[in-house]
Amino acid sequence: MISPETSPPxxxxxxxxxxxxxxxLSISVTDPVKLGNGVxxxxxxxxxxxxxxxxxxxPEKIVIRRYSDFVWLHDRLAEKYKGIFIPPLPEKSAVxxxxxxxxxxxxxxxxxxxxxxxxxxHPELKQSEDLRTFLQEDEETMERARSxxxxxxxxxxxxxxIFKDVQxxxxxxxxxxxxxxxxxxxxxxxxxxxxxxxxxxxxxTQKQAFRLxxxxxxxxxxxxxxxxxxxxxxxxxxxxxxxxxSELGAKSELLSIKLQKEAHNLLMNFEEPLKDYVRxxxxxxxxxxxxxxxxRQHCELAExxxxxxxxxxxxxxMRSDKVREAEMEYRELKAESEQATRRFETIVRLMNEEIxxxxxxxxxxxxxxxxQFAKGQAKLANDIADAWRSVLPKIEACTVSSQHG
Amino acid sequence: xxxxxxxxxxxxILSAVPAALNGGDPLLHPPPAPDSPPLPSSPGALDPDAIxxxxxxxxxxxxxxxxxxDAPVSPRGSDxxxxxxxxxxxxxxxxxxxxxxxxxxxxxxxxxxSGFYVTYLITTRFVSGSGGGLAEIRVRRRFKDVVAxxxxxxxxxxxxxVPQRPDxxxxxxxxxxxxxxxxxxxxxxEKYLNRLAAHPVIGTSDELRVFLRMPVNSPSPSTEVxxxxxxxxxxxxxxxxxxxxxxxxxxxxQGVVQPAKGRRDFMRMFRELKQSVTNDWGGVKPLxxxxxxxxxxxxxxxxxxxxxxxxxxxxxEALVKAKQDIGDTMGELGLTFVKLAKFExxxxxYHSQRSRAxxxxxxxxxxxxxxxxxxxxxxxxxxxxxTLHEYLGLMLxxxxxxxxxxxxxxxxxxxxxxxxxxxxxxxxxEASSLRFGGDKSKIxxxxxxxxxxxxxxxxxxxxxxxxECIKENNKNELERLDRERHExxxxxxxxxxxxxxxxxxxxxNVWANVAEETKGxxxxxx
Numbered sequence: 001m002i003s004p005e006t007s008p009p010x011x012x013x014x015x016x017x018x019x020x021x022x023x024x025l026s027i028s029v030t031d032p033v034k035l036g037n038g039v040x041x042x043x044x045x046x047x048x049x050x051x052x053x054x055x056x057x058x059p060e061k062i063v064i065r066r067y068s069d070f071v072w073l074h075d076r077l078a079e080k081y082k083g084i085f086i087p088p089l090p091e092k093s094a095v096x097x098x099x100x101x102x103x104x105x106x107x108x109x110x111x112x113x114x115x116x117x118x119x120x121x122h123p124e125l126k127q128s129e130d131l132r133t134f135l136q137e138d139e140e141t142m143e144r145a146r147s148x149x150x151x152x153x154x155x156x157x158x159x160x161x162i163f164k165d166v167q168x169x170x171x172x173x174x175x176x177x178x179x180x181x182x183x184x185x186x187x188x189x190x191x192x193x194x195x196x197x198x199x200x201x202x203x204x205t206q207k208q209a210f211r212l213x214x215x216x217x218x219x220x221x222x223x224x225x226x227x228x229x230x231x232x233x234x235x236x237x238x239x240x241x242x243x244x245x246s247e248l249g250a251k252s253e254l255l256s257i258k259l260q261k262e263a264h265n266l267l268m269n270f271e272e273p274l275k276d277y278v279r280x281x282x283x284x285x286x287x288x289x290x291x292x293x294x295x296r297q298h299c300e301l302a303e304x305x306x307x308x309x310x311x312x313x314x315x316x317x318m319r320s321d322k323v324r325e326a327e328m329e330y331r332e333l334k335a336e337s338e339q340a341t342r343r344f345e346t347i348v349r350l351m352n353e354e355i356x357x358x359x360x361x362x363x364x365x366x367x368x369x370x371x372q373f374a375k376g377q378a379k380l381a382n383d384i385a386d387a388w389r390s391v392l393p394k395i396e397a398c399t400v401s402s403q404h405g
Numbered sequence: 406x407x408x409x410x411x412x413x414x415x416x417x418i419l420s421a422v423p424a425a426l427n428g429g430d431p432l433l434h435p436p437p438a439p440d441s442p443p444l445p446s447s448p449g450a451l452d453p454d455a456i457x458x459x460x461x462x463x464x465x466x467x468x469x470x471x472x473x474x475d476a477p478v479s480p481r482g483s484d485x486x487x488x489x490x491x492x493x494x495x496x497x498x499x500x501x502x503x504x505x506x507x508x509x510x511x512x513x514x515x516x517x518x519s520g521f522y523v524t525y526l527i528t529t530r531f532v533s534g535s536g537g538g539l540a541e542i543r544v545r546r547r548f549k550d551v552v553a554x555x556x557x558x559x560x561x562x563x564x565x566x567v568p569q570r571p572d573x574x575x576x577x578x579x580x581x582x583x584x585x586x587x588x589x590x591x592x593x594x595e596k597y598l599n600r601l602a603a604h605p606v607i608g609t610s611d612e613l614r615v616f617l618r619m620p621v622n623s624p625s626p627s628t629e630v631x632x633x634x635x636x637x638x639x640x641x642x643x644x645x646x647x648x649x650x651x652x653x654x655x656x657x658x659q660g661v662v663q664p665a666k667g668r669r670d671f672m673r674m675f676r677e678l679k680q681s682v683t684n685d686w687g688g689v690k691p692l693x694x695x696x697x698x699x700x701x702x703x704x705x706x707x708x709x710x711x712x713x714x715x716x717x718x719x720x721x722e723a724l725v726k727a728k729q730d731i732g733d734t735m736g737e738l739g740l741t742f743v744k745l746a747k748f749e750x751x752x753x754x755y756h757s758q759r760s761r762a763x764x765x766x767x768x769x770x771x772x773x774x775x776x777x778x779x780x781x782x783x784x785x786x787x788x789x790x791x792t793l794h795e796y797l798g799l800m801l802x803x804x805x806x807x808x809x810x811x812x813x814x815x816x817x818x819x820x821x822x823x824x825x826x827x828x829x830x831x832x833x834x835e836a837s838s839l840r841f842g843g844d845k846s847k848i849x850x851x852x853x854x855x856x857x858x859x860x861x862x863x864x865x866x867x868x869x870x871x872x873e874c875i876k877e878n879n880k881n882e883l884e885r886l887d888r889e890r891h892e893x894x895x896x897x898x899x900x901x902x903x904x905x906x907x908x909x910x911x912x913x914n915v916w917a918n919v920a921e922e923t924k925g926x927x928x929x930x931x
Contacts (some may be wrong), residue, residue: 193752197752201745202745205738206585211737221727225720225723228720228723229720232713232717233718241891247900364926367925368927371923373916374916378917381910385913404764
């Protein structure tokens with residue numbers, strides 16, 4: 001749970017309910033439960049909201065949510081808060097039989113918990129009405145809201161936008177303007193280059209991290225098999241040497257278990273954060289697309305407005321009776337153009353803030369991931385050293401006795 | 406045992422072939438392939454050549470020094486198995502096989518593409534005081550000579566656990582890269598000769614001595630022989646002729662083993678051959694009745710041991726591979742993070758980025774160090790657990806010794822049954838000559854039969870002696886096997902466990918440091 005300690009502290013006048021306490025909003029996603037049957041089976045989670053903010057219905061609220069509810073929230077935020085890097089969601093599962101494995105469920109639960117808390121600690125996103133809906137409404141209301149948004153049937157506005165985009169592309173091609181209009185800001189170029197490169201590097205690290213998890217599991221299995229074989233071999237030896245073998249085998253099996261544990265730790269606390277990092281970078285790429293769209297719209301509208309203005313001037317000079325109409329059209333268009341420009345500029349401003357947040361957040365996340373990794377590996381190595389060390393005196397005793405005997 | 410300095414030997418045998426000597430012959434010169442992915446030299450990373458200085462648990466990193474005879478030392482950079490420094494009667498301290506050379510077959514061959522064979526330089530170091538004043542001797546031998554030696558030994562030392570020689574394995578053209586094949590064979594011959602030398606009886610045998618010391622009568626200019634060998638040969642032949650025989654444990658039996666063979670006739674040989682083919686490890690046909698209960702019990706125990714050794718040997722290999730894999734992946738992980746750190750640094754526009762790049766670099770360095778530790782540890786684990794493979798290989802020698810025994814017993818039993826049928830014939834003939842009167846031919850036949858019976862009785866006496874001798878050899882070898890196995894397994898276990906402890910501690914240390922450096926990040930989230 002992330003409490004908003006990283007954001008600047010609010011004045012106490014904003015929380016009349018408990019004027020002395022700092023405002024907080026903390027959420028936990030817990031208790032995954034499998035519901036439904038067969039193909040329609042799914043996992044539901046308990047989402048517990050604890051807060052002292054006035055916008056919420058009370059100090060604690062518990063609702064039941066499923067993965068698609070989270071998707072709904074994500075998509076709503078992505079629509080409304082262009083320019084902000086929306087916290088990423090864990091992926092849908094591709095492999096059917098993996099969907100209900102304990103590991104997968106736990107990974108998803110953890111990722112959803114992180115997701116919702118990141119929203120709750122983001123200065124803009126935490127004020128979203130959709131967030132409040134998500135955290136407080138009953139399941140029926142949620143389901144209704146969800147079924148409106150997801151699926152093939154999109155909102156009319158979306159459809160219009162899609163058509164517009166297609167139209168623009170077609171006209172561009174027709175007019176020979178194959179290359180879409182793009183910003184030429186060198187800093188922005190650098191940022192884009194950085195983000196794309198970063199995704200590649202991170203994907204590599206995540207791949208290796210996943211492999212390392214697998215290796216731990218394999219080594220664990222191997223040690224277990226080895227331990228068993230050594231025990232059986234010891235049975236052939238008898239007496240003190242046999243006991244040493246038996247001890248060795250037992251330690252092998254013990255360490256095998258520890259390795260499996262560490263594999264799990266690595267998966268949850270090292271590989272997942274790396275995956276999360278990759279997702280975050282992909283979310284930034286979505287914002288790039290939004291910005292590009294906004295820029296294009298701003299450019300096109302500005303151009304169209306310009307043309308309209310020239311036309312209007314022409315009509316004015318000619319003292320045409322179409323002037324009135326033209327002027328109205330011109331004013332409408334100008335308003336739209338200004339709006340588009342504002343939208344674009346908002347995105348640019350937000351992005352600049354977001355990038356700073358992103359870098360800081362990621363340094364913290366990676367630092368923590370490294371720490372977890374190091375702690376786990378150190379503990380594992382110490383356990384290994386301890387286990388083997390305990391066998392040495394028995395070997396010594398056996399050696400001494402055989403020298404005397 | 407001496408420690409052999411090993412810088413650069415980490416790549417193993419490839420470095421043993423001096424390129425200059427063979428003029429870059431593809432057969433003998435290693436192909437120019439990189440054997441490991443190049444690692445960036447990260448500051449603070451361990452020097453790979455410091456591997457072996459970390460072996461002894463009592464020392465704290467440091468030297469390649471001689472640990473003396475009591476610590477379990479595995480010879481470094483070599484293929485010899487990890488054995489306890491057992492006091493051996495052998496005069497040889499170390500045998501090395503090196504410098505494979507191609508030589509022309511002197512006789513013309515019908516098979517196209519052949520006409521060449523490979524010889525190996527065999528260097529024998531002597532325990533100080535023996536060897537007739539020589540420090541070492543070098544001879545050139547080809548694989549055929551090794552096979553001949555093995556055949557001689559298996560004939561002369563029946564009942565002993567004679568180490569098995571390397572396979573002949575006919576190699577088909579392009580199946581194995583020639584250099585690999587020669588290298589494998591060189592290594593196998595080396596292991597084989599050292600095993601022979603380590604055997605208390607065979608190590609002091611004439612057959613081995615001749616093999617290791619006699620110069621080859623070959624006009625080939627590449628034959629290398631120590632310059633003092635001409636004197637050595639004289640000394641050697643004096644030794645061979647008599648005085649050092651006393652060192653052989655079972656010298657009396659050596660003489661006995663021969664005569665029984667000479668007395669066998671062809672028919673009996675064929676029958677016995679047929680019989681011993683049907684006698685396998687588990688199912689002994691009723692004709693050879695082994696009555697020694699103690700032996701049968703021991704045999705059962707060894708069967709069990711062999712089974713467990715097989716499994717343990719297999720699992721040991723799997724374990725080594727798993728450790729190698731985890732070390733490799735840790736290394737790959739480190740490399741990808743090095744690249745990431747570099748990328749972040751190059752594109753750093755924010756302070757948080759720079760500090761992240763630094764964290765990433767520290768982490769990557771730790772991962773690379775850990776990867777090296779895994780590799781070093783594993784290199785030694787391989788040697789320790791090799792003892793399992795060695796003893797599994799020894800089971801073949803045990804099989805062979807036991808089959809010597811059953812073959813000898815078969816001979817005794819065959820002769821016994823021959824005798825009884827001969828006696829029966831004799832009785833019949835004598836009875837018929839009494840009844841029907843003796844004529845010259847019948848009397849002659851009875852005389853012949855009596856002669857045959859006498860010969861057969863002599864043969865049987867020899868066969869029994871032979872069998873008893875082999876039984877004795879079996880017994881002694883079994884005792885030796887138990888004793889040495891106990892010692893060797895202890896050495897193996899101690900070496901394996903100590904190694905695991907040392908490296909686990911090192912790895913724990915690396916990560917404890919990283920955990921300490923990054924502990925500030927825990928207070929910030931979740």
